[in-house]
Amino acid sequence: MTLTWLQLVGLTVLGIAAGGAGSLTGIGGGLVITPVLTLLFGIPIHQAIATSLCCVIATSTGAAATYVEHRLADIRLGMTLELATTLGAITGSFVAGWLSREALAILFALLLTYAGSTMVRRSLKGREIEAAGQERYQAKRLPLGLAGSGAAGVVSGMLGVGGGVIKVPLMYLVMGVPFKVATATSNFMIGVTAAASAFIYYSRGDVRPLLTAPTAVGVFIGASLGAHLMRRTPSRWLVLLFSAIAYYFAVLMVWRSLHGGFAR
Amino acid sequence: MVEFSDEKAQDAISAVLRYGSLLSTAVMAIGLALVLWRGQVMPRSGALSLGNLLYSALRLDPAGITEVGILLLLLTPVFRVVVAAVSFGLERDVKYLVISLGVFAVVLTSIIFAIH
Numbered sequence: 001m002t003l004t005w006l007q008l009v010g011l012t013v014l015g016i017a018a019g020g021a022g023s024l025t026g027i028g029g030g031l032v033i034t035p036v037l038t039l040l041f042g043i044p045i046h047q048a049i050a051t052s053l054c055c056v057i058a059t060s061t062g063a064a065a066t067y068v069e070h071r072l073a074d075i076r077l078g079m080t081l082e083l084a085t086t087l088g089a090i091t092g093s094f095v096a097g098w099l100s101r102e103a104l105a106i107l108f109a110l111l112l113t114y115a116g117s118t119m120v121r122r123s124l125k126g127r128e129i130e131a132a133g134q135e136r137y138q139a140k141r142l143p144l145g146l147a148g149s150g151a152a153g154v155v156s157g158m159l160g161v162g163g164g165v166i167k168v169p170l171m172y173l174v175m176g177v178p179f180k181v182a183t184a185t186s187n188f189m190i191g192v193t194a195a196a197s198a199f200i201y202y203s204r205g206d207v208r209p210l211l212t213a214p215t216a217v218g219v220f221i222g223a224s225l226g227a228h229l230m231r232r233t234p235s236r237w238l239v240l241l242f243s244a245i246a247y248y249f250a251v252l253m254v255w256r257s258l259h260g261g262f263a264r
Numbered sequence: 265m266v267e268f269s270d271e272k273a274q275d276a277i278s279a280v281l282r283y284g285s286l287l288s289t290a291v292m293a294i295g296l297a298l299v300l301w302r303g304q305v306m307p308r309s310g311a312l313s314l315g316n317l318l319y320s321a322l323r324l325d326p327a328g329i330t331e332v333g334i335l336l337l338l339l340t341p342v343f344r345v346v347v348a349a350v351s352f353g354l355e356r357d358v359k360y361l362v363i364s365l366g367v368f369a370v371v372l373t374s375i376i377f378a379i380h
Contacts, residue, residue, distance in 0.1 A: 008300065054337060058285060061340050065281035068274050075277065079348060079363050086370040093374075191281070191341035196371050198338050199378040209330040210299065213292040216337060220289045 015218020023226025030161035049160030088153020093200035116246035273351030284340030295330030
């Protein structure tokens with residue numbers, strides 16, 4: 001294994017960008033890391049996903065520390081739903097091992113499209129959601145929440161994303177949890193979900209230290225910087241830009257799958 | 265709604281997360297620095313086992329240290345679950361003690377796959 005300066009810098013910059021974007025927009029760096037690694041760096045998608053999972057752990061852990069400190073995360077609810085997400089994550093990770101690179105790329109493209117659309121809708125909805133605060137609540141519809149969390153776990157394990165794109169709406173819209181608590185709790189849950197997946201990828205040899213470490217260190221830097229530069233509410237155009245990028249990646253992933261695939 | 269002991273639990277959990285991410289990132293960074301300094305590194309031979317890994321870390325093997333850093337990163341959320349379980353136990357919150365132990369059991373199975 002070698003690591004050239006160019007690779008190191010490239011991976012670290014990617015990490016910083018992903019960490020910063022995740023920190024500023026609240027939307028996963030995981031969605032960005034896998035496509036860039038696959039399309040730009042030419043990394044096999046299973047390794048890219050493994051790297052992405054580790055970076056997702058890095059972002060989640062840092063963010064969750066702050067959310068718990070500020071008493072925003074519902075730890076009990078999170079732990080309950082984690083039963084489902086971790087089981088889903090392990091399942092998803094195994095399934096990913098059985099799928100071809102092209103198949104995973106197409107599934108990833110679907111996720112990117114879904115995420116892009118969610119972002120567009122969210123930016124159009126504006127600030128009303130953010131305003132909802134710390135009112136008392138009772139999480140409802142637990143069975144549905146567990147099922148949804150299980151699905152989010154599968155997606156996380158299979159595609160290397162945090163799954164917040166599914167978990168936050170699930171808690172907020174379906175379970176009646178206030179938006180900020182949903183975001184904080186989702187962040188809290190992502191760490192252990194991704195960890196459960198990551199160990200499975202580790203067992204397959206998909207975790208490459210010289211690939212993962214620079215990116216993860218970059219994510220840490222980016223997320224910390226993002227938190228400092230932070231304007232808690234991301235500007236509308238930033239989120240829209242992000243969706244544009246997501247759609248662009250989706251198209252690229254599909255195109256690559258259909259034209260020559262990812263064989264190296 | 266939040267009891268005194270719950271405060272301590274949340275402090276403990278956020279501390280684990282905070283220090284875990286700092287430590288793992290530091291170790292990864294050190295490993296990477298060594299990799300760059302040494303240039304070419306030997307790929308890890310042999311199966312992943314704690315013994316192998318600790319041994320290579322003690323020899324200041326760059327790849328080994330980097331890998332230890334990554335493992336620390338992956339284990340931080342796991343430690344967090346353990347701390348949560350202990351906190352629930354201390355609070356005599358049996359329901360959530362059982363739930364956290366359940367989560368721990370699931371993650372443990374996946375760790376076992378990694379070590380096998």
